[in-house]
Amino acid sequence: MNLKDKVCIVTGAASGIGKAIAERYVADGARVAIADLKMEAAEKAAEELTAKGPGKAMAVEMDVTNEDQVNAGVEKVVGAWGGVDVLVSNAGIQIVHPIEDFPYNEWKKLLSIHLDGAFLTSKAVIPHMYEKGAGSIIFMGSVHSKEASALKSAYVTAKHGLLGLARVISKEGGKKGVRANVICPGFVKTPLVEKQIPEQAKDLGISEEEVVNRVMLGQTVDTEFTTVEDVAEVAWVFAAFPTNALTGQSLNVSHGWSMT
Structure with missing residues (x-):
């Protein structure tokens, strides 16, 4: 091939x-x-x-x-x-918001x-x-x-x-x-994902480290980014x-x- x-x-x-x-x-x-x-x-x-x-x-x-x-x-x-x-x-x-706050546009x-x-x-x-x-x-x-x-x-x-x-x-x-x-x-470590880290930390009320290790990579087998x-x-x-x-x-x- x-x-x-x-x-x-x-x-x-x-x-x-x-x-x-x-x-x-x-x-x-x-x-x-x-x-x-x-x-x-x-x-x-x-x-x-x-x-x-x-x-x-x-x-x-x-x-x-x-x-x-x-x-x-x-x-x-x-x-x-x-x-x-x-x-x-x-x-x-990528745009993140709770559904009730998600702007239609x-x-x-x-x-x-x-x-x-x-x-x-x-x-x-x-x-x-x-x-x-x-x-x-x-x-x-x-x-x-x-x-x-x-x-x-x-x-x-x-x-x-x-x-x-x-x-x-x-x-x-x-x-x-x-x-x-x-x-x-x-999750691939690109600018698109890096932008989400502080956004999700703010919306979820947790630290950026928790966003990475728990939200993004917590379900992987090795806590590694693709x-x-x-x-x-x-x-x-x-x-x-x-x-x-x-x-x-x-x-x-x-x-x-x-x-x-």
């Missing part, structure tokens, strides 16, 4: 998990579009990864909640490289980025994958695709929804060679796997945080 010369789009790839996935793909010889809201950061990441090779990267400005931007970004990639083989819908945010914003973003990017790439007769769509879920935590009603709802969307894409795309799977990481490299390796397997034997599935990468 390998990704040599495969055309991949990774959203939210200027930093964090998305960048680690893009780096893993480029290291295997893939051509990777770094699709991100932050064009300057995307261009910097693309230059850095291309310099490492053996694959290459390009920057694409993309707001995954904007259908016109998504379509234009996908067409830019297709125009440059002739198609799309892999989509990793990774862009996401923030609820809608989170669901739009996670769910609308996954839908719009999938909708844009699927025709190109059908034309090739092959493709892999990967959604960045979470252990919260299968579990729940206090304060995360919007996030848990969105991550559960990605499982359903992936399964429908698998059913519709199977005969045309298109697979869809979901990666479900535990790494971006762990997630990237699973993203490589889902992308490179050659047949429909692996579709409609979800895989936890969580140090045992969730075992469902």
Whole structure:
């Protein structure tokens, strides 16, 4: 299995998990579009990864909640490289509040980025994958695709929804060679998670140390954070796997945080 010369789009790839996935793909010889809201950061990441090779990267400005931007970004990639083989819908945010205090506009914003973003990017790439007769769509879920935590009603709802969307894409795309799977990481030490630590400490009335050791890592087997490299390796397997034997599935990468 390998990704040599495969055309991949990774959203939210200027930093964090998305960048680690893009780096893993480029290291295997893939051509990777770094699709991100932050064009300057995307261009910097693309230059850095291309310099490492053996694959290459390009920057694409993309707001995954904007259908016109998504379509234009996908067409830019297709125009440059002739198609799309892999989509990793990774862009996401986190907002935490008790349900009774959750602002509706923030609820809608989170669901739009996670769910609308996954839908719009999938909708844009699927025709190109059908034309090739092959493709892999990967959604960045979470252990919260299968579990729940206090304060995360919007996030848990969105991550559960990605499982359903992936399964429908698998059913519709199977005969045309298109697979869809979901990666479900535990807590990964990224800026997104680091931002949650003081927020949850405040909302739960506990120390930041307790948030890390009890809330975030208390259910793991070894009180270890999952790494971006762990997630990237699973993203490589889902992308490179050659047949429909692996579709409609979800895989936890969580140090045992969730075992469902």
